[in-house]
Amino acid sequence: MSAEASYDVVVLGAGQAGLAVGYHLQRAGLVPGDDFVLVDAADRPGGSWPRMWDGLRLFSPATYSSLPGWLMPPWDDAARGFPPRDHVVAYLRAYEERYRLAPLRPHRVRAVRRADDDPSGPLIVESPGLTLAARHVVSATGTWDQPFWPTYPGANDFLGTQLHSSTYRRPEELAGQRVVVVGGGNSAAQVLAEVSTVAEVTWVTQRPPRFLPDDVDGRVLFETATARVQAQREGRAHDGVGGLGDIVMVASVREARGRGVLEAEPMFERLVPDGIARADGRTLSCDAVIWCTGFRPALRHLAPLHMRDDRGRVPVSGAAGTRSAREPRVHLVGYGDWVGAASATLIGVGRSAKATVAEIVDSLQK
Known part of the structure; x- marks a missing residue:
């Protein structure tokens, strides 16, 4: 299948993780629409946030819920300034406009394949109505499309x-x-x-x-996750956020x-x-x-690359800890701690995105 366009980087997903990657690609000198592009399955901005329940609130004030480069506008009310869902959606919409990231949507990527046997050749990104070639692919599709429904005795018998x-x-x-x-x-x-x-x-x-104690919110959780990352770099033990609650x-x-x-x-x-x-x-x-049983990473589009190990996991490596160990042209951003501490959060994904982009740019320059 021939590609309609070719890019240095194709980012899959234009939620918080994809936007953070797009921001850092632009900061590194790559031009959106020419050197890289974001491809999004949704028909509107905001990633998974528009589909979350109406009463959802963040765990932190707006300033601790921001993507790189631009602080989320404040939200002040009786809930100690914790923004509601719609405030986050408006911020993400404005963010992609502010940085002219112009995601291609709606295009749900069905598969990422190798164009040929050349390990440094392009990858082909396929979705209905759109086929792209990329030197690198960043998967930032999150987890919302893969809700975990436990297999539970009697579930099929329940009439409610x-x-x-x-x-x-x-x-x-x-x-x-x-x-x-x-x-x-x-x-x-x-x-x-x-x-x-x-x-x-x-x-x-x-x-x-x-x-958690009443005075512990997302600010403390992010600072604890940051301390854990630093401890890992220095070879020290650290419990991370797990010990807090x-x-x-x-x-x-x-x-x-x-x-x-x-x-x-x-x-x-x-x-x-x-x-x-x-x-x-x-x-x-x-x-x-x-x-309320959580989610799993939405990675079905990567199945043709056969990146999973015997346990069904996708091993990652590289300086950023986001590069597939089995396919170095693919990075995974925003799926949680296994690809970066706090990377599934608004404030935490920026750190993972920055390190990933640095690794990609270094590869592009070789």
């Missing part, structure tokens, strides 16, 4: 509604119902907090939820605590047609289950 946090939108849709929220992370806590204002909610977790006490979660609804039960044993069955044999009737 099953939602994932990726498909949940607003509490009013569950008003007056009996709802079970599954998961012990931030998404579960925030969803529980708002759904419990209109419905009878039961919270279940695999292990007791761990709440899992759930940030944003305003809605603190309010839910005040109402006494932040009480979690152990995970149920199975689903039954009208609810859940606990390990001790007791049952609980419910109308809906919301699975």
Whole structure:
């Protein structure tokens, strides 16, 4: 298949990770539209943020939720300045316009292939209606398109509604119902907090939820992640953010605590047609289950490159820690700690993007 255009770098995804990579490519002297291009599956700016639930709030003030080069405009309200979803979407839209990144959209990349057997030859990026050639590909597709639905006993027998946090939108849709929220992370806590204002909610977790102190938010988490990176460089041990806890006490979660609804039960044993069955044999009737069980990296487009190891993982290497060990023309940015500490966050992805671009530019100049 012949390519319609050829670039030094093709970035897959124009959410926060793709935009951060685009910014640093431009800072390195590459011209958007000529030397590199962003290809995005969505029909509008903002990455996954426009598809998240309406009441979502960040864990940090705007200044600690910014991409490289331009601070997110402040958001000030009773929630200590923690911006809501729509504020983030507006910022990402303005960011891509500010730096004239002009992503090609909507083009969902189906496959990345080698053009031939030449290890330094081009890669071919294929999507319906668009085929590009690239010397380097940066995959920045995130995780939102790969929600993790656990295979759970009785799931097919349950007659009520099953939602994932990726498909949940607003509490009013569950008003007056009996709802079970599954998961012990931030998404579960925030969803529980708002759904419990209109419905009878039961919270279940695999292990007791761990709440961070009220004065710990994304600023502390980022600083801790930064300290971990530095410790790794110096060969020192560091617990990272794992030792602090899992759930940030944003305003809605603190309010839910005040109402006494932040009480979690152990995970149920199975689903039954009208609810859940606990390990001790007791049952609980419910109308809906919301699975706040996380996501997996959206990497199906890279399957033709056969980059996974025997455990199903994509090993990475290089100075930035984002280059595929099996295909050095491919970098992965923004998927979480395995490709860069805090790289799945707005503020954290800039560091990973900068190091990745430096490595790519060095390769282009050889």
